[in-house]
Amino acid sequence: MSSLPWIQHLILAPILLPLLAGAVLIPVNAKRHGLKFAIDLGCHLLLLAAALVLFWQTDQELWPGSMGVYLAANWMAPFGIALVADRLSTLMLVLTAVLSLAALIFSHHGWSRIGAHFHSLFLFLLMGINGAFLTHDLFNLFVFFEVMLAASYGLVLHGYNTARIRAGMQYIAINLAASLLFLIGIALIYACTGTLNMADLGPRIAVLAPEDLPLLQIGALILALAFLTKGAMWPLGFWLPTTYAAASPPVAAMLVLMTKVGLYAIIRLWPLAFADGPLAGFGLEALFWGGMATLLFGTLGTLAAQEPGRMAGYAAIISSGTLMAIIGSKQPGLLGAGLYYLLGSTLAIAAFLLLIGLIERIRTPGTALLALTMEAFAIEEKPEEPVGVGIPAALAFLGLAFAGSALVITGLPPLSGFIAKFSLFHALLNGSSTVPLQNGGLILLIFCSGLAGIIALMRFGVRTFWASGNIQPPSLQHSEALPISLLLLLCIAMTIYAGPLFDYLGRVSQDLAQPEHYVEGVLSAPVIAAPAGARP
Amino acid sequence: MEAVISLAIGVLFGSGIWLILRPRTFQIIIGLMLMSYAVNLFIFMMGRLWIDKAPLTLNPGTPSLGEYADPLAQALVLTAIVIGFATTALYLVVMIGARGLTGTDHVDGKEPGA
Structure with missing residues (x-):
């Protein structure tokens, strides 16, 4: 019986752990702050450990080509959804884990006690962010963006007052509109290339007929518009200062990370799709x-x-x-x-x-x-005022x-x-x-x-x-x-430690400069053979 | 047929854009819904318009898109509908909250003259 080594399954952990922990926390009574916080904290520590192991695993080249590929449901790469942990995505995973841990500890004293489902929403937000860093499929990226956004809508409104709801209205409206643009962009790219896998995109764009190129360009630009709305490019970023000022501090700290998710998508997608061919550097x-x-x-x-x-x-x-x-x-x-x-x-x-x-x-x-x-x-129970020691x-x-x-x-x-x-x-x-x-x-x-x-x-x-x-x-x-x-x-x-860190980041940008390795690594990832004697 | 469909999508999306630029929350949510309908139709059409084609091909050899209707676009649109529905419902709740808290249905949370 052949199976994946456990380390390969670890790629799923940053997505599954917060999902499960968040789901477990929903039925727990809101009055049991200590228990909820403990579960959430435990999940965060596990996430940090998983991110660090993945980080180590990719940087030490323990995986071929320094990237781990997880083929969901054992489908071959261009057909199924692939999750990929490489140097860039594991670096972002570590950053996410550290930042969310800090925000969570900060929320322990007051913010997590008002409102009902702070911890669950917080974990679902993490699931969306981690998923967006790991996924290698455009439509799956959209789904994780939506998971992240839906959780962030709830969190921006956390501790419901007039300023927050006013900022939240604008934040939600602009993100709903951006999601629609995201879908249009994906649909156009799919119509031109017939694939949603990021690794498959580049080779197909390179052999595209010249009359199909304008449609693809429009699709890519609309998609970029959606990413840049999250990344707050002028003139798409007017929502940002109001939302940051209105959100509660731990949530605002997580929002800082969310603007970087949009930029990450561009850093990831553009070198793969527009490395060479007629649209190089588009x-x-x-x-x-x-x-x-x-x-x-x-x-x-x-x-x-x-x-x-x-x-x-x-x-x-x-x-x-x-x-x-x-x-x-x-x-x-x-x-x-x-x-x-x-x-x-x-x-x-x-x-x-x-x-x-x-x-x-x-x-x-x-x-x-x-x-x-x-x-x-109108909450009866107030958090203890920070008096005493x-x-x-x-x-x-x-x-x-x-x-x-x-x-x-x-x-x-x-x-x-x-x-x-x-x-x-x-x-x-x-x-x-x-x-x-x-x-x-x-x-x-x-x-x-x-x-x-x-x-x-x-x-x-x-x-x-x-x-x-x-x-x-x-x-x-x-x-x-x-x-x-x-x-x-x-x-x-x-x-x-700027020296070692710069060496590492040099390796990251070297990986990004060689998309052909990346494409080959994803497309040639082996599927697990069916166990002998299994029925077809 | 293509022209009719694209006109329909265009009219839906155009009305949606006009509505989300209006100052009342009700107009915005209707606008967002119209736009999401247009986008769903658009994704659906990206699998091309076919009549009387099977969703998969059993012919031997390398399959080409000319032989069967692309089923993936339908899977995508189903996901997009579900997600769009959920987020719109969520926005509706926020709107009701805003109406209750600010006492007005203006998007800025206060009447223009006030």
């Missing part, structure tokens, strides 16, 4: 200029924003815009630096969004915000954490943001004396966005910590300080 020019416009929009927005939540939203837009311009500029060597920037900025913006929830307490002592929410939701030196912690995340977001030395920008500039300048106009413009815009970030964050910091007069130190719980410290420590670790 649409990347537009992506570059779109990224530049997004950067500019984010820069202006950061300066104009008054609330910290909106500031974080614009910081996420700047981060998306930078990545789009990097992907669009088609330069080898730039993508590794871009991925480093993605990791650092995602962690720092998420830490900042969690921090905002605590900083609000300085301004409105106690948990006025929570209390207000409870009133609107908090962590010592709360103000010092808040100030230091704020400074740390601000340093990474704006790209000042000595933290990882600086290394990211430095390596970006290094790759853009390319060691030559003449710099192309495009690269020069991108460098200038990244500089300006950093400057705008410094001005805005400094203004906010000075107002909050120095100029607000006689402030009371808020009481913080360990479960609130821990995740922020974790995220910022990771940023510091990224700074210290």
Whole structure:
């Protein structure tokens, strides 16, 4: 009896674990916070372990071609749905696991106790994100996007108040419209190529008749529109700052990751579909200029924003815009630096969004915000106010954490943001004396966005910590300080271990630059032979 | 036949776009539904219009799409209908909540003049 080795089955774990745990949590009574939290935490730790094993497995080339292929239902690659864990997707899995663990621990004290199904929705969101990173089929990608979005609709509305429902209405409407575009794009691509498997797409596009190309181009552009709406490209990203500012802090931290899912889909799909042939590099020019416009929009927005939540939203837009311009500029060597920037900025913006929830307490002592929410939701049971033994030196912690995340977001030395920008500039300048106009413009815009970030964050910091007069130190719980410290420590670790990390990211971008290996690996993945004596 | 179908899809989608640009939540949900109908039809048509074709071919040799009606488009549209239905229902709930909380059915949560 032949069967798959267990390690191959592990590729399914990041999708199945949160699904099962989320389903188990639904019938558990909402009053048993401790049990729900424990199950959720256990699931998160298992997820992190699974992601790390997959990460190790792909990077050590223990699988042929450093990628693991899981053929669902044992169908051969172009026919069935394939799940693929390669270096890029496992890296994103690890990032997801770390970020969601931090958000979950943060929610322990207050946010997970209001509303009924926070933990289940949170796990379903994780299932959608992980699935989108692993799947290798366009329509399956759509399904996982919908799972992710449906869970995020519920989570954005979590702790139901007027601001959240107003932001949620716009967020849901624009995402429903984007999903329709996603479907149109998939349908057009299927009509032209007759396949939905990403690996099968490239070879088929290369031999497409010239009269079919325009239809395919339209399909790919509409599909990209759907991805870029999630990635908040200007002018598709107006929903983002309002939603970030309105969502509860742990949810907002997860939303930062969701903007990166759209960009991930482009990084994954474009090299596979448009590597060579008549459409090589199709649409990347537009992506570059779109990224530049997004950067500019984010820069202006950061300066104009008054609330910290909106500031974080614009910081996420700047981060998306930078990545789009990097992907669009088609330069080898730039993508590794871009991925480093993605990791650092995602962690720092998420830490900042969690921090905002605590900083609000300085301004409105106690948990006025929570209390207000409870009133609107008419919940009898209130979470305990954070009184009693908090962590010592709360103000010092808040100030230091704020400074740390601000340093990474704006790209000042000595933290990882600086290394990211430095390596970006290094790759853009390319060691030559003449710099192309495009690269020069991108460098200038990244500089300006950093400057705008410094001005805005400094203004906010000075107002909050120095100029607000006689402030009371808020009481913080360990479960609130821990995740922020974790995220910022990771940023510091990224700074210290920048060398090995860059080597790794170099291997990731090398994999992406050789789509033919990837295509061959997926299409030649062996099916398991039927056991002898089985009936046909 | 193709012209009639494409006109129908176009009219549905166009009406949907006009409706989602309107300020009332009811208009938006009707617009989204019309658009999702149009998209479902569109996916369905991507398997081409065939009459009297079997969903699979039993002829020997390499099969070509000319011999059978593509069943995959129908599987896709079924999934898309289910997902679209679920998300629309979810949006409806949010809308009712918004109406109750803000007291108006305007998408901004407040009347334009107020």
